Amino acid sequence: MKTLSKAAIQAAQDIKREPFPTPEWGEDSGVYLTELSGNTRAGLLAAHEANKDKDPAARNMALEDALIVACVTDEKGKALFEPSDAEMLRTKNSKVRERIAAAAMKLNGMGKVEEAARRCPKQAITIEG
Helix, strand or coil: CCCCCHHHHHHCCCCCEEEEECHHHCCCCEEEEECCCHHHHHHHHHHHHHCCCCCHHHHHHHHHHHHHHHHEECCCCCECCCHHHHHHHCCCCHHHHHHHHHHHHHHCCCCHHHHHHHHCCCCCCCCCC
8 A cells, every 4th residue: 555645645636526417407418516625515514503493494405505506516626606696596496406416415425424423322532642
């Protein structure tokens, strides 16, 4: 096994992008779904948790909005939407929104960490050193 340096890790292009068809938005059309960085994922999950007192439908809609804004890009990885586009995105076909959000969650391995947290009781974490 080759041991990596900090510089090699920093230079690694580790954010994957996948084409995603959106026929609802035009024949033979699509966008790219891009993996989240650690910081973006943490912010998205924190925002979702901050909405825990909202009704489930509103909370799910906000999560879909955030996933679409964070993950939908062009072929070069440039975001197509900004948070201010959420209201416009809510006027789009609910099926395509749901498909994009589900694919973005799958691409980012979301649900796995959250499911494990639900199954395990909260425990204090100590670091011995």
